[in-house]
Amino acid sequence: MSEVTPRIPQATSKRLPLYYRFLKGFSNAGKKRVSSSELSEVMKIDAATIRRDFSHFGALGRKGYGYDVDDLLHFFRQTLDQDEETDVALIGVGGLGSAFLKYNFQKTHNTRIVIAFDPKASKEGRIVSNIPVYHPDMMEEKLQEMGINIVILTVPANVAQDTADRLAEIEVKGILNFTPARLTVPDWMRVHTIDLSAELQTLIYFIKNDVKDSQL
Incomplete structure (x- = not known):
């Protein structure tokens, strides 16, 4: 955007x-x-x-x-720069990450996942849903090589901050964070956090208390 x-x-x-x-x-x-x-x-x-x-x-x-x-x-x-395609990377190909690869965003708008990283992949890489997946050891090299500035983060919470630190080192500009971790990043980096468990708990709260969700 x-x-x-x-x-x-x-x-x-x-x-x-x-x-x-x-x-x-x-x-x-x-x-x-x-x-x-x-x-x-x-x-x-x-x-x-x-x-x-x-x-x-x-x-x-x-x-x-x-x-x-x-x-x-x-x-x-x-x-929204809809006439310009934006390539993004996915880090973490577990259940949620695999779903992102199968869906990919190009189906509905001009953003597409073009590369992913996961500890179960080798340095040589493997193909999942037509997307190359590499070991995280290759992350810095591949992201810089492809000029990718936006990353979707679906790693376990205990490695989220370390991953964010590595991304900051190569000056990735934005992270869409699907982990419950609250990331500390430089002022120039933007992080949008989507905590699915917190959103579910909020929904349950509103239902149990019959509170209408305000339009935000």
């Missing part, structure tokens, strides 16, 4: 890929214009939140008309 200006709230930034995905659906269905209410209905996000998100980027729509679907799609495609 291209760098979002500091004025854009983080919550808004996180919703941008969702807007792009749903707008693609409207465009594929031949819809020419859409209102915030229609987006709200399909996305389950409050219409006022959508209007507020869009307002950060200027006049994207017209009062009484709504939003031009193709214009919005073009805007978010440029904002």
Whole structure:
């Protein structure tokens, strides 16, 4: 994703890929214009939140008309750099990592896993779901060779920080962290952590307490 200006709230930034995905659906269905209410209905996000998100980027729509679907799609495609493919690496080919390799992200957008690392693989590598998988001893060499700056981390929690330290040494810019470990990284490196167990516990809490999840 291209760098979002500091004025854009983080919550808004996180919703941008969702807007792009749903707008693609409207465009594929031949819809020419859409209102915030229609987006709200399909996305389950409050219409006022959508209007507020869009307002950060200027006049994207017209009062009484709504939003031009193709214009919005073009805007978010440029904002998210959807015309430029991004190669990423996967570190850890266990249950979750194997699922990522089978799915891969190119099916839905312009991001694709092109290489992976796992202790069970040899230095010579092996092929899993058409992706080469190498031993972690080869990580620095291969990532630098391929110019990869974004990594998906699905390793055991006890080796997550050490792996992050190694990635920082070769100046990898971003980690999508699926481990429960809270990583310490340099200020210039960005880490997005998705703790599946914590998210599940939060869902259970809301269900048991009948608390409606707020739209974030």
